[in-house]
Amino acid sequence: MGKPDSQKTSQSLTVRDNRSGKVYTIPITDNSIPATAFKAIKAPRVPGEREENETEKGLRVADRGFLNTAVMRSEITYIDGDAGVLRYRGYPIEQLALKSSHLETAYLLIYGFLPTKQQFGVFEREVLHHGTIHADSEEFFRSFRYDAHPMAMLTSAFAYLGSYYAEANPSLQGQKLFTSGNVESLEVMDKQIYRLIGKATTLAAMAYRVRQGRNFVTAPNGLSYTGSFLYQMDHLGQEDYRPNPVLEKALDVLFLLHADHELNASCTTVLQTGSSLVDPYSAIAAGCASLYGPLHGGANEAVIRMLISIGKPENVPAFLEAVKRREKVLSGFGHRVYKTSDPRSFIVRKTADEVFKVTGKDELLETAMALHEAAMRDEYFIKRKLAPNVDFWCGCSGLIYRAMGFPLDFFPVLFAVPRVVGWLAHWRQMMLQEGGVKIWRPRQIFVGSSRRDYVPLEERTAVEGLRKTPSPITHSG
Structure with a gap:
């Protein structure tokens, strides 16, 4: 060349x-x-x-x-946004949502194959076993303000978790800790994977309960991954308490749908951070911080807030006209990748129907349906290919979460917990890729000033204007 x-x-x-x-x-x-x-x-x-x-x-x-x-070659997730296709390791998301479980799909994403019964038993047992967390973490969570956002707590908790495991830190154990691919290296890697997936639900449940002013609950034995999660959030001392099986299954399906989505913003953040060979806990914390943003994991929360602001179905036409005038923001329509309907949206709608049979229908569902139908008929949105994406139907899943009793600001946490699986799958793939890990270092196009000489303070001319001077701040007493 x-x-x-x-x-x-x-x-x-x-x-x-x-x-x-x-x-x-x-x-x-x-x-x-x-x-x-x-x-x-x-x-x-x-x-x-x-x-x-x-x-x-x-x-x-x-x-x-x-x-x-x-930025990399991958074998994990395939998306065809024009055709509305999403596959994990070649398996259509629709088949997995119908026949698999979140933890079985986690095995598939991380290791590349659907497990045998024996293989899955080992994986599930290790993940659930590692759900328990050190007692000192109670003090960590109680150190947050009473009104701290649960995503801020979860992001901090992942980084905090890494402080317990010096064995998982390449800065302490050597740069080849996760990249050599030998038996010892893979064992250390797998142990961190078990820990992060297992403790993700525990950390999330602790963030939830500290906001509720409740005591923390130890992860129980004998329940599924999502069953254990619901138990840790909802248990209030009842004898033989078990989560509702319909809600447990619904949460498992939603977790499976959100387990991975190729190189989205948070996954790319994990890989960018991980490329420096930092420990996986720090990399996952970075991904969690990226997911926090309203253009990513905060989008489903934004959909619910939008539906609340619209109120009743009869207010939909006026809202859409305001969107066209750029006075309002339409959340949950259009996607960076999908140009037709998101394949996950149909599964979310079906799951919502099952949940509402138990909890009763959320009054905002009729508003969501009216908004969907009106936008899909409107030439303005059709021309711009603004079909409802999974965030809209995760607005619908947000309606599921509302029906299950989750507070609005907890919705991004319910996105982050399952996405830990996808982050780890891509992180593991990068650690074991042929040729080793190269630190991600993008180039820039420099358009700033050419060489300038320093001017003494008393000889300078003030530069004025918005964005060119610091903003004055009014301080209270």
């Missing part, structure tokens, strides 16, 4: 640099081209061009927000 190549093949890209007249042949592999190949396309700087462009050092590929940049 880098030299003119007269032999053209069908699996290559021919690029002509009009600045120099040179022709380059770039190989195409799996319908992708290596971005580093463009570094060989160099040209001399033209008169007056900024030196910061570094033209003589080769081209850079500009891709703000990773709109079309592949």
